[in-house]
Amino acid sequence: MTDPIKILLVDDHPLVRAGFQRLLISDDSIEIVGEADNGQSACDMYATHAPDVVVMDLNMPNDSSASDEACHNLNGGLEAIRRIISHDTKAKVLVLTAMEIDPFPAHVVNAGAKGFLTKRCAPDELLAAVKAIHNGEEYITEEMRTRINGDGSTEAASISSLTKRELQVFALLAEGRTVSQVAEEIFLSPKTVHAHRTNIFRKLTISNNSELVHLAIRHGIVQA
Structure with a gap:
């Protein structure tokens, strides 16, 4: 008998996690070996359980101490992906x-x-994606490939031009953190954060934090 596909499920909403868990284990070839609700926990559980596939949300905190909804942003998911892949x-x-x-x-x-995949995907598509990725394939729809290749709005393209660090600083500033708070959280000097902020403003053609916040809300980087 073929070993089941071991899944680590990562989402900060318990009800959402429970729904996807029921869907995934409805297939006898899939086994949930762990669940996490933040980026740090996801990395720790990956090291412990060595899952075959990680199914992960983006909008979640980096760690369990960030319980405030305002701290939930794409940095939690993206940073967890980078750390997991750095580990393996x-x-x-x-x-x-x-x-x-x-x-x-x-x-x-x-x-x-x-x-x-988006959470509005069909159940069969999620199962197909898990199996394809387990088999060493990529699973990205044509619609998403078009977006990745840059066929989007000018505003979205400007955001896409931000580096990983600039996007991280952008999200934290949009949450209302000061330059000093951002510097402390991501272990940079205030001078370096100021430099990133200047580059962000230039790339996004904005001139103040209010515009930055409105832009972040429009594109779902932070919640209103």
């Missing part, structure tokens, strides 16, 4: 998220994920 370059991550607008698909692929 052969890791297979399928992103399953409601955050389907640009620039998320491109950043997910750049972070090293093997697949990208």
